[in-house]
Amino acid sequence: xxxxxxxxxxxxxxxxxxxxxxxxxxxxxxxxxxxxxxxxxxxxxxxxxxxxxxxxxxxxxxxxxxxxxxxxxxxxxxxxxxxxxxxxxxxxxxxxxxxxxxxxxxxxxxxxxxxxxxxxxxxxxxxxxxxxxxxxxxxxxxxxx
Numbered sequence: 001x002x003x004x005x006x007x008x009x010x011x012x013x014x015x016x017x018x019x020x021x022x023x024x025x026x027x028x029x030x031x032x033x034x035x036x037x038x039x040x041x042x043x044x045x046x047x048x049x050x051x052x053x054x055x056x057x058x059x060x061x062x063x064x065x066x067x068x069x070x071x072x073x074x075x076x077x078x079x080x081x082x083x084x085x086x087x088x089x090x091x092x093x094x095x096x097x098x099x100x101x102x103x104x105x106x107x108x109x110x111x112x113x114x115x116x117x118x119x120x121x122x123x124x125x126x127x128x129x130x131x132x133x134x135x136x137x138x139x140x141x142x143x144x145x
Contacts, residue, residue, distance in 0.1 A: 005093055007100040010038055010049040010061065017058040018051070021083045048104045052084070052093045060084035062097040066108045077105025077113040082124075098131055 010018065015035040022029050041047040046067065052060035062082040068075050079101050084093045105113050116139055117124040125135075 005052050005054040005059070005091075005096060007050050007052050007096055009042075010051045010058075012038055014038070014051055014058050014061075018049075018061050021058070021061050021085055022081065024086055025083050046108060048101070050097060050100050050104070052088075052097050054088065054093075059088040060093045060097050062101045064101040064104050064113075066105055066110055074112075075105075075108060075110045077101070077108070077110040079113065079115040082115070094127060095131060 012035055015038060016031040018038075019029050019031040019034045022034075038049055041049050041063070047063075047065050049061065049063045051058045060083060063080045065078050065080060066075055067078070079098070082094065082097055082101070084097070102113055115128055115133060117128060
């Protein structure tokens with residue numbers, strides 16, 4: 001499967017399939033919302049949404065964003081989503097998408113890449129660990145009141 005899988009930038013036409021893939025992880029998003037996000041990302045050189053395509057079907061997606069930290073001359077890449085369709089998992093596609101996101105960030109002078117993996121997506125932390133990511137500090141969030 002991986003030999004016939006390619007990674008490319010997402011297009012507007014991919015919005016319905018991306019929404020479907022995100023739905024597999026429990027994110028209920030409408031294709032129109034994804035279309036808006038794709039158009040927003042396309043207009044920014046430090047953002048990318050990449051898809052894995054096999055047999056002319058989108059089977060995975062990753063989004064990555066690059067930003068500078070305030071206190072040092074350091075840029076960070078942040079992966080904000082990565083999902084491979086249930087029928088295509090454990091075939092190397094996630095690794096392909098992760099590698100493409102890392103390349104995108106490294107080409108934009110990032111010295112590190114980070115990802116937050118929710119506790120409800122159980123295999124994800126192990127996937128990232130196997131691919132060289134390590135747990136660092138604590139991620140703290142405050143929701144808007």
